[in-house]
Amino acid sequence: MTWLRKPWVGPLAFVVVAFVAFSLPPYLTGDRLQARVQSDWGPHYPLLVMHVVFASVAIITCVVQIWPWFRSRFPAWHRRVGRVYVFAGVLPAGLSGLVIGWMTPFGPVAVVSTVMLAVLWLWFTALAWRAARRRQFRDHRKWMIRSFTLTVSIITNRIWGVFGFLAFSDRVPEEQLPWVLAGISTWAGWVVPLLISQWWLERKPARRGAPVEQRETVPV
Template sequence: MTWLRKPWVGPLAFVVVAFVAFSLPPYLTGDRLQARVQSDWGPHYPFLVMHVVCASVAILTCVVQIWPWFRSRFPAWHRRVGRVYVLAGVLPAGLSGLVIGWMTPFGPVAQVSNVLLALLWLTFTWLAWQAARRRQFRDHRKWMIRSFVLTLSIITNRIWGVVAFLLLADRVPEAELPNAISGIATWVGWTIPLLISQWWLERKPRRRVAAEQPSAPEPALM
């Protein structure tokens, strides 16, 4: 079976589904107290619910979109799921992310990171959409990879949050600890994956390098 040649698809899908199953339910109850991020700003909660629900749509459809077997076997459905990813996922999640990012209770360091992340997420996705409409599929693929990386960065954000807690718990005053952890996790959670994806996009596979190397000149005829 050709889809088994991409063994990362299954583990990635499992992690994403488990993450959504853990993160989404508290925001479907309508109970503000169950939100994992609390803020004194009144409209924060509805924007947060919108962000979490739509980001869940984005991250779930993201896995389907980057599955090579599905993309090559069902191109029409790839386009349909892509529209869901953009219009029901990234667009509302990114716009609401700008609001809650600006109004974050975790300090200015996390604020700048969250706003910049939302702006880049929206921009990369829009550029990918435009490239697809112009049938520039190579550019579409590159911009979508960048978009997907930012979509999945919410998971790496949580991992770095645990690492930051373990490193800072005994070194930072308790009152400052949440802001310090959030500041580190929000920046590292998306910048490192984005840099890695950019390196991956710019790398030259061995076969391509060999093809690009000039061949030795032929001896001149006497």
């Protein structure tokens, strides 16, 4: 079957589902104390819950959207899921992330990184949507790859956090450690994957006239 020719789909879907299954439930209880990020700022918790819920929608739907077999086999559903990704995922998650990023308790380095991530996430997704509406499908694909990269960067963020802890837990005073780890993970979590995705786009451009590309050219 053609979908088996993309062996990365299954592992990626498994990682995403496992990550959402671990990250989302504490924010569905309504218990502020179960939030993994605590802040004294009153609106922080409801905005954090909003961000986590809608970001979960975004990360699940984006896996479906980049699945080549699904795009070519079900173009109408690709359009519908795309609307969910944009309007019930990235848009509310990005806007709420912009606010809670500005109010993060982890210091100015994390503030700048998180705000930049939210702005770029919204921007890349908007450009991908606009390109699809204009039937500029090669540009749509490129912007969606960048949007997808930022969507799943929350997972790599956690990985860099683990490396940062192992490297600096014995070298940094305990009261400063959260700021150091946040600075490392928030920047490396999205900058490194974005640079890799850009390298991949420039090194392996879409082939002109490829059958899959033709089947993917459906209006949004």
